[in-house]
Amino acid sequence: MEVLYTCCCGIDVHARMLVACVIKDGQKETRTFSTMTDDLLRLLDWLTAEGCTQVAVESTGVYWRPVFNILEGSVEVMLVNARLACGFKARKTDVIDAEWLADLLRHGLLKPSFIPPLHIRELRELTRYRESLVREQTALANRIQKLIESGNIKLSQVVSDALGVSGKQMLRALATGETDVEKMSEMARRRMKRKVPELKRALAGRLTAAQRWVLTELLDQYEQVEAAVRRVEQKIGKEMEQSPDPFVPEAVKLLDTIPGIAERVAETIVAEIGVEMSRFPTDGHAGLVGRGCVRATTNRRASARAGRRARATGTCGRRWCKRRGRRLLRSAPRCAPPRTVDPPTGRDRTQSDGRGVARRRLSPPLIIFIAGACANR
Helix, strand or coil, rough: CCCCCCCCEEEEEEEEEEEECCCCCEEEEEECCCCCCCCCCCHHHHHHCCHHHHHHEECCCCCCHHHHHHHEECHHHHHHHHHCCHHHHHHHHHHHHHHHHHHHHHHHCCCCCCCHHHHHHHHHHHHHHHHHHHHHHHHHHHHHHHHHHCCCCCHHCCCCCCCCCHHHHHHHHHHCCCCCHHHHCCCCCHHHHHHHHHHHHHHCCCCCHHHHHHHHHHHHHHHHHHHHHHHHHHHHHHHHHCCCCCCHHHHHHHHHHCCCCHHHHHHHHHHHHHHCCHHHHCCHHHHHHCCCCCHHHHHHHHHHHHHCCCCCCCCCCCHHHHHHHHHHHHHHCCCCCCCEEECCCCCCCEECCCCCCCEEECCHHHHHHHHCCCCCC
């Protein structure tokens, strides 16, 4: 078999240690290092001394990231899906796995995983943190709603947003022990003032002392998370403006022009797949990076009904873009679009939403691919 690299290295990574195997002119040398920074620097010195410029790292959880952070810029690191580089199952050890990775890399039989550049990874950290804060904020809002419902407070049945400015003031008053519904209903602002009679009935509940204490704690947590969301929004805006790639803010503006995609969704898409579309052969390849595997989820559900365990197909995860993609499809404009035909297959892609109104089937990765191709960089 043809040898592409005369000197290369395969690394099997774990939480506390890693095993590196260097193949140079057909000779193998294996060493074990800890995952502490000083040992990773010794690993880099060893690879540099051996003249190794090609390294394959198995993508094990998040344990590959410290290794990649040290080796990036000094050697060419190829992140490899463990499922695509599995070795001999009967004789599986860390040394054998490292040798197998190095041997596959030597003959060019490995397919690299997508790793965006550093400034996109920094933006991804912020957008994923924001997404986790939004999920936490939603969970707190649901807990507050359940708590006041159990205390006979029907605020959410009268106002559309029980945690708006007026709603939070009323909830704060309830948490402090206020029982005068006249006084609390006067806290209504703007259009909510027209609902004062309904508010009086909704606020006439029976909160216990323990429920008031828990309500105070939940409101404090909600406001803390709300402030954290505002701070991370400001940080994301600064990262966009100060990005070394001037096309990043332009890409967000391009995506924002698509119906159904707001600025936050556009920022999440850019943070997940970057702005360099030339690395993806088709929009489907970009979709494998930027969305979860819906097919695997469907197979799991079907197999669960059949009483057997499903086998996942495709890449799973990427729940950030997966949620955004679902929201995009739900928010697609319900208008009667022209008939849409898929050129390769000739199939009609115009879809009905079940209410007699045609609804165009939007593909987020295809939209991103077109937006990047039309940018004329």
